[in-house]
Amino acid sequence: MTKAPSSPAWPADEEIKPAVLDYLQNLLGVSTMDLYYLIGLGRGAARRTVATSGGRTSVADPALALLVRYYLQFPDIARQLIPPAPHPKEVFEQLNAGCDEDNLRVSKRRFALLLGRNATFPTQAFQPYIQPTALMARLLFAISQDIRVRGPAEALKNLEAFAESEMRIRELSFVSDAGTWRPSAQRKRNRLPARKAASPAKATARASTRIKRAPKAQGTANRRKPRG
Structure with a gap:
């Protein structure tokens, strides 16, 4: 049975703020990528979920807040999801x-x-x-x-x-x-031959597939003539 830490770092009656994720990462000693894995979100989704101004707003998703509370109270649960890697x-x-x-x-x-x-x-x-x-x-x-x-x-x-x-x-x-x-x-170090240049046929095919950009418009045509 998983034992709770002797002194919880995050009080149970305090809201879960985005700043707690940084503390959780240090507590578990995991990389940022592993932290995203533990909370079940990708990098973009995690940033959107915890996006705040100055870190004062609580985490929007209540399920994420509940999960983080479990990790804070029982760190061994999180460690079971990520087996410790050997040195x-x-x-x-x-x-x-x-x-x-x-x-x-x-x-x-x-x-x-x-x-x-x-x-x-x-x-x-x-x-x-x-x-x-x-x-x-x-x-x-x-x-x-x-x-x-x-x-x-x-x-x-x-x-x-x-x-x-x-x-x-x-x-x-x-x-x-x-x-x-x-x-x-x-x-x-002369261990590998240099890459072969593309054949003329391939070079022509690549050039034909390139999108030609329209020439830049000349701004002088619309300029007003100075009044005499």
Whole structure:
């Protein structure tokens, strides 16, 4: 059973103001995107719902106000909707736990590239005070769940297979050597051929589909002649 916090931060008899959403985000330690997910609204709808002047108006939707009261009184309910994501360094260590003498350890550089990031990603991401983004948190959670179900060795095989497929689709053959997934950076290092120029036929077709703008009207025709 979920226990209520010892000292509620928002009094029960006080109206729910838009400012409480900022407090709720800090209380739960979630990203803005996760906060929108918790209140069941998209970014635009959330802004319209809590749009006020100076944050003095209460939240318009009573259902949203009731939901926020539940989260404030029982934060564990909200945390159950968003499973806590493991830290990048934690997943890195979990993958290496499945390496034996016949397998090479997963280097930080390789781990970063398998996550779809540049080789320099661990420099900051491995710091204990750096929290992963919402996107990276979801990916790390998926990998950690795969490790839990199939074990580190099989999870690493899956991750490598997914990364190799993505590289082939993107026609990036030198991600490991270049240390980046950005085609422009790889071209600068002469790892990828330059993009081919469009053929004359395609260039003509593109030009024909462009909307021609009308020429700007000349304002001199309507000007009155100065009176002599």
